[in-house]
Amino acid sequence: MTTSRGPRALFPWLMLAASPCLVGLAGPARAQSPAAHQHGQVDLAIGLDGPMLTLALEAPLDSLVGFEHAPRTAAQRQLAQALLARLRVPTGLFTPDPAAGCTPGAAELDAGVLEPGAKPSANGHAELSATYTWTCTSPAALRSVDLAGLMSAAPRIARVNTQVAGPQGQFKVTLRRPATVLRWGR
Ligand SMILES: [Zn+2]
Numbered sequence: 001m002t003t004s005r006g007p008r009a010l011f012p013w014l015m016l017a018a019s020p021c022l023v024g025l026a027g028p029a030r031a032q033s034p035a036a037h038q039h040g041q042v043d044l045a046i047g048l049d050g051p052m053l054t055l056a057l058e059a060p061l062d063s064l065v066g067f068e069h070a071p072r073t074a075a076q077r078q079l080a081q082a083l084l085a086r087l088r089v090p091t092g093l094f095t096p097d098p099a100a101g102c103t104p105g106a107a108e109l110d111a112g113v114l115e116p117g118a119k120p121s122a123n124g125h126a127e128l129s130a131t132y133t134w135t136c137t138s139p140a141a142l143r144s145v146d147l148a149g150l151m152s153a154a155p156r157i158a159r160v161n162t163q164v165a166g167p168q169g170q171f172k173v174t175l176r177r178p179a180t181v182l183r184w185g186r
Contacts (some may be wrong), residue, residue, distance in 0.1 A: 048166030101137035
């Protein structure tokens, strides 16, 4: 048994072992932000499952409040509090097509670094995610959602990238300010 040759013989193995390891590290890092983080834009996923309508919002904080760290000034604290209060109430924020007869249910908000005591983000960027549900009496009639409330609550949003999945199929819809109504299907 020689100790001098051991490390050299092992070296190729270390290289091989390192590669999958790096791939493994890159995977979860990417998975943390599945949507493209683009300032001025937000991502919306709209899903219809039977009578249940779900709307998931993913937004860079820059698109909502103009900063991506815990509020540092009184003005930033006010802005963040007002926005979070608004985002917790789906009524008027998102208005599903009245023909679908949807009644708002739960709203879940994860405001990331805007939450009290939250840790700063590792890469300097930070996001907010929110999920809203409705129960609809005529879900098949749903062909639009009015985002006027969201667009006025967050004037920095210039573009909303939307994916819709429901009984009518899947649609990609892009909404650009000043438009406020998402429409799909026919
Ligand atoms: Zn950012």
